[in-house]
């Protein structure tokens with residue numbers, strides 16, 4: 036599959052990711068040991084693009100990679116000489132997964148979210164640190180959600196300065212595993228699993244089997260697609276934020292074998308970024324029917340006459356009460372995630 040952002044090979048089918056993920060970041064028998072750098076202390080080493088690389092598998096410990104980036108930042112005068120490793124930014128591995136050991140990184144396997152970086156320097160990082168695939172500049176507060184809070188808000192996005200920001204998170208649950216791809220400069224970073232636990236709970240109670248499920252704020256599709264795995268017969272994914280829906284459609288394709296569905300209809304061109312009246316953007320069929328709508332969740336009653344479960348997953352700073360009340364018009368059960 037071609038990456039829609041860079042045209043490269045960032046998107047692997049979910050089955051392949053799941054087959055390879057356990058070994059993807061593991062040290063080989065020849066890898067140098069953990070460098071045991073103190074990430075909080077002034078970092079005095081100079082690290083170039085070959086330093087710390089394993090001669091056998093070609094991977095490097097995460098700390099060498101960050102040290103390489105910090106060396107560039109210091110050489111270019113953006114960071115003071117006494118800066119520490121942890122000041123560089125937030126590293127996100129390209130195939131996100133709870134790695135139980137310090138990851139060893141291969142080529143283009145890291146997306147960096149940074150507070151202090153220029154476009155020129157981001158280009159330097161991509162050119163000289165082979166493990167980094169994308170550099171994103173954080174804007175606003177760390178606590179501020181990426182995306183849109185509601186349809187009348189100006190979208191808050193980070194800025195992709197260089198490379199590609201497409202990465203995926205492996206979602207592990209008692210229902211099964213999925214790979215959820217996202218353009219990380221446009222999609223909120225999720226660190227907690229409590230939302231997935233809520234879907235597992237519905238699954239264990241038998242409420243998803245054969246059900247019609249509406250995922251009213253679907254984002255890149257995690258909860259709705261998990262519902263398909265859990266046996267839902269029809270799933271409607273809706274979001275007002277177009278970049279999230281493009282990722283959701285990509286995720287139906289990347290997980291197509293696992294979900295047992297194929298996309299049969301897809302709107303290629305949509306120029307409206309924030310949806311209003313729900314518009315059908317894609318439809319997949321097979322083990323379940325999945326429809327992807329671009330619209331304001333308040334207007335879902337125009338396309339959904341009845342459903343068993345409606346999932347409401349707004350950003351933490353948005354009160355879900357109004358949406359929940361509206362969705363009760365057509366949903367037998369509303370679950371605020």
Ligand SMILES: [Zn+2]
Nearest residue numbers: 038041045199
């Ligand atoms: Zn890409």
Ligand SMILES: [Zn+2]
Nearest residue numbers: 063066089092
């Ligand atoms: Zn090695």
